[in-house]
Amino acid sequence: MPKRKPLGKVELELLQAVEDLQPVTVRALVEHLADKTGQARTTILTTLERLRAKGCLTRRSINGVNHYSPRVSVSELLPRIVDDFVQKMLGGSVSPFVAYLQGQKEVDPDELAQLKSxxxxxxxxxxxxxxRRKK
Structure with missing residues (x-):
């Protein structure tokens, strides 16, 4: 499991792209993200290396070209990200999140069923x- 350093929105988006395209080169990521984010090649490369330093990516040279792959899937990281948010931003309480959901005009029926479950x-x-405590 990667070190417990927080991930930013851009890092998470890039990690998702790497997961979708793995193993992927910087060039392929730049082309893939050009229309979506408009990030410069240097920004993508810097973010990839930051994710690698955080333990989220691996880098392997194939024919002299670096290819990146995730060490952990985004779905495995999301619980940690949510936990960090709840602890740091909501003081450990999920009540503000529930209040937020109550204020929404519509919640997707499938998501509502998942929440109930x-x-x-x-x-x-x-x-x-x-x-167990009573025993």
């Missing part, structure tokens, strides 16, 4: 912990 799982885990 997660709440049920949390309730089950909590009930098991409470049972």
């Amino acid at each position: 997660l709440v049920e799982e949390l309730e089950t885990k909590q009930a098991k912990k409470d049972t």
